[in-house]
Amino acid sequence: MYEIIAFYVFSALTIGMFGIVVMSSNALYAMSALAGGMIFISGFFFILDAEFLGVVQIVVYSGAIMALYAFGMMFFDTTRDVSEKMRSKKIAYSLSISSAILVVSILCAPLVGESVESLYPSIEGVGNVQMIGVVLFTKYLVPFELAAIMLLVAMISGIVLASKKMDEYLAIEDEEIEDVKEGK
Amino acid sequence: MITLTHYLVLTGILFSIGLVGVMRRTNLLMLFFSTEILLNAINIGFVAVSKYYNDLSGQLFAFFIIAVAASEVAVGLGLLILWYKRNGSVDLNSLQTMKG
Amino acid sequence: MENYLYTALFAPLASSLFVALFAARPKMLFTGIVASLLIAISMIASFVLLIDVNTYGPLHVTMMDWIAAGNLEVPFGFVVDEVSVIMMVTVTLVSTIVHIYSIGYMDHDKSFNRFFSYLSAFVFSMMILVMSDNFVGLFIGWEGVGLCSWLLIGFWYHKHSASWAANEAFIMNRIADLGMLMGLFLIYWTVGSFQYDEFFASVKTMDPTILTTIGIFLFIGAMGKSAQFPLHTWLADAMEGPTPVSALIHAATMVTAGVYLVIRCGELYTLIPDVGFAIASLGAFVAIFAASMALVNNDLKRIIAYSTLSQLGYMFVAAGLGAYWIALFHLMTHAFFKSLLFLGAGNVMHAMHDELNIKKMGGLYGSMKATAILMSVASVALAGIYPFAGFFSKDKILEVAFSEGAYFLWFALFIGAGLTAFYSFRLVMLVFFGEKEYVKYGIHPHEAQPFVIYALLPLGLLAVVAGFLEHTFEGFVTRLLSQYEIHIEHGTETLLIAATLGIALSGIAFAVYMYRRGGFSKAWEERFCYKLLSNQYYIPKLYELYIMRPFSALANFAWQKIDTKVVDLTVDLIAKMVYSTGEKSRKMQSGNLSDMLRWMVVGMVVLLILAFVYRPMV
Numbered sequence: 070m071y072e073i074i075a076f077y078v079f080s081a082l083t084i085g086m087f088g089i090v091v092m093s094s095n096a097l098y099a100m101s102a103l104a105g106g107m108i109f110i111s112g113f114f115f116i117l118d119a120e121f122l123g124v125v126q127i128v129v130y131s132g133a134i135m136a137l138y139a140f141g142m143m144f145f146d147t148t149r150d151v152s153e154k155m156r157s158k159k160i161a162y163s164l165s166i167s168s169a170i171l172v173v174s175i176l177c178a179p180l181v182g183e184s185v186e187s188l189y190p191s192i193e194g195v196g197n198v199q200m201i202g203v204v205l206f207t208k209y210l211v212p213f214e215l216a217a218i219m220l221l222v223a224m225i226s227g228i229v230l231a232s233k234k235m236d237e238y239l240a241i242e243d244e245e246i247e248d249v250k251e252g253k
Numbered sequence: 254m255i256t257l258t259h260y261l262v263l264t265g266i267l268f269s270i271g272l273v274g275v276m277r278r279t280n281l282l283m284l285f286f287s288t289e290i291l292l293n294a295i296n297i298g299f300v301a302v303s304k305y306y307n308d309l310s311g312q313l314f315a316f317f318i319i320a321v322a323a324s325e326v327a328v329g330l331g332l333l334i335l336w337y338k339r340n341g342s343v344d345l346n347s348l349q350t351m352k353g
Numbered sequence: 354m355e356n357y358l359y360t361a362l363f364a365p366l367a368s369s370l371f372v373a374l375f376a377a378r379p380k381m382l383f384t385g386i387v388a389s390l391l392i393a394i395s396m397i398a399s400f401v402l403l404i405d406v407n408t409y410g411p412l413h414v415t416m417m418d419w420i421a422a423g424n425l426e427v428p429f430g431f432v433v434d435e436v437s438v439i440m441m442v443t444v445t446l447v448s449t450i451v452h453i454y455s456i457g458y459m460d461h462d463k464s465f466n467r468f469f470s471y472l473s474a475f476v477f478s479m480m481i482l483v484m485s486d487n488f489v490g491l492f493i494g495w496e497g498v499g500l501c502s503w504l505l506i507g508f509w510y511h512k513h514s515a516s517w518a519a520n521e522a523f524i525m526n527r528i529a530d531l532g533m534l535m536g537l538f539l540i541y542w543t544v545g546s547f548q549y550d551e552f553f554a555s556v557k558t559m560d561p562t563i564l565t566t567i568g569i570f571l572f573i574g575a576m577g578k579s580a581q582f583p584l585h586t587w588l589a590d591a592m593e594g595p596t597p598v599s600a601l602i603h604a605a606t607m608v609t610a611g612v613y614l615v616i617r618c619g620e621l622y623t624l625i626p627d628v629g630f631a632i633a634s635l636g637a638f639v640a641i642f643a644a645s646m647a648l649v650n651n652d653l654k655r656i657i658a659y660s661t662l663s664q665l666g667y668m669f670v671a672a673g674l675g676a677y678w679i680a681l682f683h684l685m686t687h688a689f690f691k692s693l694l695f696l697g698a699g700n701v702m703h704a705m706h707d708e709l710n711i712k713k714m715g716g717l718y719g720s721m722k723a724t725a726i727l728m729s730v731a732s733v734a735l736a737g738i739y740p741f742a743g744f745f746s747k748d749k750i751l752e753v754a755f756s757e758g759a760y761f762l763w764f765a766l767f768i769g770a771g772l773t774a775f776y777s778f779r780l781v782m783l784v785f786f787g788e789k790e791y792v793k794y795g796i797h798p799h800e801a802q803p804f805v806i807y808a809l810l811p812l813g814l815l816a817v818v819a820g821f822l823e824h825t826f827e828g829f830v831t832r833l834l835s836q837y838e839i840h841i842e843h844g845t846e847t848l849l850i851a852a853t854l855g856i857a858l859s860g861i862a863f864a865v866y867m868y869r870r871g872g873f874s875k876a877w878e879e880r881f882c883y884k885l886l887s888n889q890y891y892i893p894k895l896y897e898l899y900i901m902r903p904f905s906a907l908a909n910f911a912w913q914k915i916d917t918k919v920v921d922l923t924v925d926l927i928a929k930m931v932y933s934t935g936e937k938s939r940k941m942q943s944g945n946l947s948d949m950l951r952w953m954v955v956g957m958v959v960l961l962i963l964a965f966v967y968r969p970m971v
Contacts (some may be wrong), residue, residue, distance in 0.1 A: 072255055073254075073255055075307070076259065080263050081326065083263075083267065084266060084270065086266065087267060087270045087271070087290050088270060089277070090274065090283075090286050091270055091271075091273050091274035091277065091287060095350065096280070096282065099283060099286060100338060101289075102288070103286050103289065106290070106293070109291065110293050110296070110297060113297055113300070114332065117260075117300050117301060117304040118304060119300050119303070119304070119312050119315075121312070122300060122312050122315055122316060122319075125316065125319060126296075126319065129319050129320075129323055130289075130293075131317065131326060133320065133323065134289070134323060137326055137327065138282070138285070138326070138330075138331055139332045141282060141333065141334075142915065144334060144337070145333075145343050155258055156313055157714050160951065161276040161277055161951060162273070164272070164276065164954045164955060164958060165269050165272045165273040165950065165954070166269075166272075167958055168255070168272060168957060168961060169265060169266060169268075169272075169956065170959065171958065171961040171962065171965060172265035172268065173262055173265045173266070174294050175267055175297055175964065175965055175966065176258065176261040176262055176264075179274075188258060188308055188309075188310050189257070190307050190308060190309070193346075194306075198316075198338035200309060201309065201312065201313070201316075204309050205311060205316075207315060209313055210310065212317060216317060216320045216321075219320070219321070219324050220320065221321065221323050222279070222324070223323070223324030223325075223327040223328050224327060225332050226327070226328050227327040227328060227330070229329030229330045229331075229337055230328070230332060230334065231330075231334045231335075243267050272508045272954055272957075273571060275949050275950050275954070276947070276950055276954055279947055294613070344945050345945070345947050346945065346947075348944075348945075348946055348948070349943070349944040351942065351943065351944025
């Protein structure tokens, strides 16, 4: 009962929020709506008994990523209204509507899944976090480590790309780079 | 009863909204927003399937998608900053140097 | 013995190929000498083969397999029997003399080397034609002589009239070759082989309708080569080529190929006497037809060309009525005196600086005694006066016509004999005797070089004595060909001979008498019959009006309306379609990120549609 209400409320809210993100011309509104949408998606995760993922969603997405976007918005001076000239609106809308219809109709078709085995079934009595921890650090250890390295690389690249020196390096010739390195 | 189909339909709708954003927006930052929407829609789908088939693999997949999305945003914003410093505009049409 | 066969066959080819190496260079005397030498070698080999065939009999050689495809087997085979060895001797003898003559005649021509190459190639093709032992080999030789004739008639290709005449000859031959090919196809279809022996063995058991059809088709081929009506206009126009060409090709060899074909297929034509009679009638018609046109013509070589045409008619009368050895005999003697006439005419042309109009000549006897004597000898032989060669052969033909009961044919040939005598001596009188018209044009004629005259002497000798070889000839050739009995009483025969001789002598006398006194009055030239004859009965004009003009209009239409508008357009359309597709697709690569994203979504939608429609999983 509660599940049905919660599902419909959350889905309405999510669709509304994301609608604002896509259609609004004010950048601030769009960003805020995105953050809101993330939170509601986290709500979905909680309904689906994925508590760990729900928390991670709030922490990573709404916390870190939206913060990044906020800093970016400040940098680009996009608080003003974004004026966009969209070309051939009809094509875009017709394409998205057709794809939506197609996806829905595909997915509404009866799902036939014979002998679907679950690889890592959840056990009664054990909490979700605990289960995830077990699976993550035993079966998915290598992807976990690789993801860690990838995040490290992303961080370094973010720092390098945005630094002041980078700007200068891009604007000068190769010989001058040598000179700058030697401090002339 | 909320069946898996409900969640998958929701995923489809959210994905289409993301597509609209991708096609419509000419401000690069807004484009990134739409990409986030796409990823999140997929996350819902994975977790829903995981719940209804009683398999943890879906949740872990969603977990890794979140990790990837994070690093993608970092790198993407870095590049965007560079481009802005070069050209002074974040508009999609300023990216075009090919004449077709 | 086979070595002699190969020598006789391939010596001309070797000569042609060797001289062809120098074809583009300026005149080199040794090419002519080498060519003449090699043809002379071929001639000697032919004579040896003649003696050999006389002693031992025919020689049959298969050199190698050519076509072996399923049931069709055609080898390169050669047969030297009585008929082909006579042809070989005639061809090589006249060719050698013509080659030697050409060294003198083409003296100042800058394409000297090329001429000998073509001439030797012609001799080679003709040898293949007469020596082959199957119909396909015959056809190869047939086409080869057609080609070489085209090359030689159009030798001076810069002249528009020469290349036009060459094309006319070749095209007319080609039209006739279609008939010949149909005949060849029918032969293969009924017999399954192209070999002469197999064909003639099964000829007796074949259906008469098929035989008639084959006979007609083969004769159509012969009509083109031997310039029978209506495919005769090319022979007169072929005089555009150099005179040695006319002597060799259009007097002695190529035009006799048609007669050779009929003689070779004698066993076939004896079984279809109706077709034979039709051939004979056509021959008699051509004999008179050509003789009439020669009466009024003023062109030196054309008169002799019409004379050839007329004599070919005589040969076909003999062959059509079944007297094959007589046709062959006349072929041989005719070759000698006709080529002599042509070569003599060449001398005259050279002396008169290539002037052809006999009205502008006259009284050349004083400056060109040797040529005059030779030409007179040849003319007498042509007219058929005893004891020269023409008398024996021509008279025999008249007797054949009479004994077959074809009195109309006999009468036509009889009149033809008179006309022949008249125009031959008209020519001689106007050229060598009478008023010296050439003085008005400031020409100083001189005799040809001595070696040229010496080369012509054997021909003159043969024109005189060849007639006496008649009985040996008959005995020799009828080993292969059928015997022919002439059924006339001795008294009637003497009367006929006397009548023929009489009309020939009267023709000569009339010509000498008229042209002594300065010829006919100008008033004759206004009359309709004169105009008719001198315009060749307006037949070339007819051909041009009713055949050439519509055909070239059709070709023009096909070119402009069909080829350019339809075919080219279709090809261009395909190319344009490809190009325009590329042009339009170019817009896809605009470099605009928004556009690219849209194309991505389009691709995704297409994939979704496919997944929806195909559903391979389900």
